[in-house]
Amino acid sequence: QKEVEQDPGPLSVPEGAIVSLNCTYSNSAFQYFMWYRQYSRKGPELLMYTYSSGNKEDGRFTAQVDKSSKYISLFIRDSQPSDSATYLCAMTNTGGFKTIFGAGTRLFVKA
């Protein structure tokens, strides 16, 4: 079993839809939870960063962490065609040097 599980998709939605992306994990030591966005032929870029449980909002993006269920989510409101990319969840533990990534979910937002 992988440490981090993420549905690879693809996920196709119409412009303006609310998108929900999710990951589950098995290592209870993880404390830092991140979402990276990766456009084609580019490296991942950090989108959201959350410490421990709770919600964090940044513009159209909301990250949620439920440590009791070992489940994290990223919500995108009013999705745009420019949001079309691969979204990777990632996590690490305090003092650790290895960030573990999910396989990434490929998202298509249709105009």
Added chain:
Amino acid sequence: GAGVSQSPSNKVTEKGKDVELRCDPISGHTALYWYRQSLGQGLEFLIYFQGNSAPDKSGLPSDRFSAERTGGSVSTLTIQRTQQEDSAVYLCASSPDSKNEKLFFGSGTQLSVL
């Protein structure tokens, strides 16, 4: 430069040849990471440098893989006697310190082994 720079952006090589991949991290970033991304797969951790030291090399897939970092800056990932299964995108990332919650990635080197 403003970001992490990797070269070459693309590399095509024949099976059995050696290749060197280069990474220039963001100036002042002390931590440097190498990851590998295969088609449809997540990022596979290879190695981490804090300064010029690599505390853990266990992520390297085999003894054909090696990496070094000099002057606390540039890093080189070397793959000897390349195999077809080495074909992937090799990504380098840097971080301002050893707290690796925020990684800054380069665009990667697409390696194709024929």
